[in-house]
Amino acid sequence: MDLADQPYAHLLEPHPGPLRADQRYDTVRFDDLELDAPQADGASFLECALVGLTINQGRLRRAMFTECWVERNRWVATDLAETEWQDCTVAGSLLAGVAVHGAQLRRLTLRQCKLEAVNLRAAVLRDVVFEDCQLRDVDFAEARLTGVSFPGSSLEEVRFGRAKLSGTDLRGATRLELPDGHEGLRGALISSGQLIELAPQFAKALGVEVRDA
Template structure:
């Protein structure tokens, strides 16, 4: 897996992109570097073998955009509409995703590394072969989502919701914190450690309506 831009198999093909983002446009081997987009409308755009480095997106609208084999590094995406987007064979690292609407999205073979995710809506999304590595997830909603082969090594989960989600081979053992306020029934199909089980036991008991008393 690529650790830096130069490691990408298409790095030598990248060309600097100048100009705005446009709706339904197609971008191939484009390098978006150090630019700030605010309030842009680029719904339905396709990004193929592209790189984003140091890019700021604020209140942007990219609904139903496609990101195939993209590299997103040190970017700040805030209050942006990424609903129903498609991500495949992509890496997002060392960035901030805050106030993001990504419900109904399709995420396949995606690595999110050393990122902060805050107030991210992934309801009804489909995640397959996704890794959240060394990330901080706060107020992230997986409600009604389908997660398959998803893991969270080194990541902290706080106020993360799985209510109504469908999990298959979801590995939570590597998470450094599991802060789940509700939706514990949505963890069916996940793997947790014995220590995590002990930490979650009071919440499981409450969700089941079980009273725990020693006397």
């Protein structure tokens, strides 16, 4: 599936920027823009396409993204706290040093994306798919994950401390490295192979000493 497959693709009108706070963007296409420190708190995006967009040190707190297509974006040190995402696809994009804490993510697909040092603390994720993604130093502490899956994704230095998981499927992850917060995996699905790999970490978290002789 790509942008041309979206039912609103033929309605999109180009928008040269900039982004503005509390602005409503409806069936708008942003192409190959580089925006430095845009201030767009409370903006809403409905049936929009963001393609080749670079945002450096932006602020989009409480912004809303509904039925949007996000492709080849690069968002660095950007504040997306308390944003709402629903029925969106994010493909081939980079999020680095991004704050998404307290956000609401529903029916969101991230495909072939790289998430580096992303803060998702206390966020709510429902029916979210991380497909063929790289997650490094991503913090899900105190987040609620329901029906979330990670097929083909690598999770490195990912934290789930005090998270609440329900129907969250980690079996498809190609790498699962958790430095701490193992108790937050309660309610998750993992494979037997992953269990064996995580066993020493589980033992350490429980204060169990493993000794063969």
